[in-house]
Amino acid sequence: MTETVQRAPWLLPVGWMVVIFALSALPGQAVNEVSGGVLGFNHLDKVAHGAVYAVLGWLWLRTLQQSGRWPLPKALALAIIISAAYGATDEWHQYFVPDRCCSLTDWIADTTGAVLGAAAYYGHDTIRRRKTN
Numbered sequence: 001m002t003e004t005v006q007r008a009p010w011l012l013p014v015g016w017m018v019v020i021f022a023l024s025a026l027p028g029q030a031v032n033e034v035s036g037g038v039l040g041f042n043h044l045d046k047v048a049h050g051a052v053y054a055v056l057g058w059l060w061l062r063t064l065q066q067s068g069r070w071p072l073p074k075a076l077a078l079a080i081i082i083s084a085a086y087g088a089t090d091e092w093h094q095y096f097v098p099d100r101c102c103s104l105t106d107w108i109a110d111t112t113g114a115v116l117g118a119a120a121y122y123g124h125d126t127i128r129r130r131k132t133n
Contacts, residue, residue: 009062009063009066012059012062012063013056013059013060013082016055016056016059017056017086020052020053020056020086020090021090021093023052024090024094024097024100025093025097026097027097027098027099027100028097028098028099028100045106045109046105046106046109047109049106049109049110049113050109050110050112050113050116051113052110052113053083053087053109053110053111053112053113053114053117054113054114054116054117054120055117056083056086056113056114056117057079057080057083057114057116057117057118057119057121058117058118058120058121060078060079060082060083060114060118061075061079061117061118061121061122062125063079064078064079065121065125072122072125072126076118076119076122079118079121080111080114080115080118083111083114083117083118084107084110084111084114087106087107087110087111087114088107090110091103091104091106091107091110
């Protein structure tokens with residue numbers, strides 16, 4: 001597995017995008033049953049969106065940075081753009097799923113999560129580099 005990821009590092013973020021797509025394809029009623037109704041209460045669904053996209057932002061920045069094609073600040077911007085764009089397409093996809101909707105506030109939560117996840121990786125990588133130098 002590790003060797004495969006090293007040969008094709010994009011497998012992790014793309015695989016996570018497939019997981020997001022599968023979760024988004026669940027009808028709204030199924031989401032409420034799985035979460036016990038919690039995600040519809042007190043905007044916890046926004047936290048869930050943010051957490052899922054934080055992982056995506058982290059994975060994309062890690063992949064882009066390790067490719068060696070972009071310096072870390074440019075890779076950070078690109079990881080956020082990719083994640084936010086995917087969040088927008090995911091919201092559009094949900095428009096066609098029964099009992100789901102396309103929501104600007106969900107996309108904002110997605111993008112915020114991607115920013116936080118990518119920023120966390122940025123900080124992690126910066127600290128790691130300082131320790132090795």
